[in-house]
Amino acid sequence: MKQWIEELFKDPELLEMGHLQREEDSNLGFGWVYYGLARALRPRTVVVIGSYRGFVPLMFGKALGENLEGGTVYFIDPSYVDDFWKDAEQVNQYFAGFGVANVRHFLMTTQQFVESDAYRNLSDVGIVFVDGYHSEEQARFDYEAFEPRLATDGLVLFHDSAKVRPSKIYGEEQVYDHRVKCLIDEFKLNVDLQVFDIPIGDGITLVRKSTGPT
Numbered sequence: 001m002k003q004w005i006e007e008l009f010k011d012p013e014l015l016e017m018g019h020l021q022r023e024e025d026s027n028l029g030f031g032w033v034y035y036g037l038a039r040a041l042r043p044r045t046v047v048v049i050g051s052y053r054g055f056v057p058l059m060f061g062k063a064l065g066e067n068l069e070g071g072t073v074y075f076i077d078p079s080y081v082d083d084f085w086k087d088a089e090q091v092n093q094y095f096a097g098f099g100v101a102n103v104r105h106f107l108m109t110t111q112q113f114v115e116s117d118a119y120r121n122l123s124d125v126g127i128v129f130v131d132g133y134h135s136e137e138q139a140r141f142d143y144e145a146f147e148p149r150l151a152t153d154g155l156v157l158f159h160d161s162a163k164v165r166p167s168k169i170y171g172e173e174q175v176y177d178h179r180v181k182c183l184i185d186e187f188k189l190n191v192d193l194q195v196f197d198i199p200i201g202d203g204i205t206l207v208r209k210s211t212g213p214t
């Protein structure tokens, strides 16, 4: 694993985007949480919405590839930041270069994906990772799109959930506020949900349906 991480971090862009990665001690930061959850829960299907250079799909892809059960990562990203995800062949080669062959990329928004056959055929999703457009409305859309597709013990992770803050990822002319936290604050008032924040760095929040007291 250490060797794999060292290979990964040769690309400085895989150290970005606030997952608390650190090259010096081959530390995946939140990547350990993504990888560890996928090893422990052994989901056959993981959905990742949005990624800059594929750090999160790589974590889940690596984990599912090492599980005896195998599985597929459905990675949805319309490549709005730049052209990185535009060429299907290059995308496959990119993941394969890290020994990860189970990521299926969809060059589309979640809004477009919910109209696809892939979405219609999706069930029993074990983990959904929400890291697309960080408005409150889009985070809600992403959650509501996949909540009905979750497995009984399905888990939804939200990135950038620690605070409301401006983002320039789409350029200086398109500065907008990350408002995922506002949706999470609403979820915390819903007794049907369990909500667990890890508010370090840009933060992640884990959400699952509550089973109530047993």
Ligand SMILES: C[S@@+](CC[C@H](N)C(=O)[O-])C[C@H]1O[C@@H](n2cnc3c(N)ncnc32)[C@H](O)[C@@H]1O
Binding pocket: 017, 018, 049, 050, 051, 052, 076, 077, 078, 079, 080, 081, 108, 109, 110, 111, 131, 132, 133, 134, 138, 159, 160, 167, 169
């Ligand atoms: C760069 S990543 C992660 C952002 C990062 N955590 C940050 O600091 O803003 C966000 C990705 O979401 C994608 N995206 C934007 N709108 C989306 C949508 N409606 N559905 C799916 N992905 C979307 C973009 O193409 C981009 O690659």
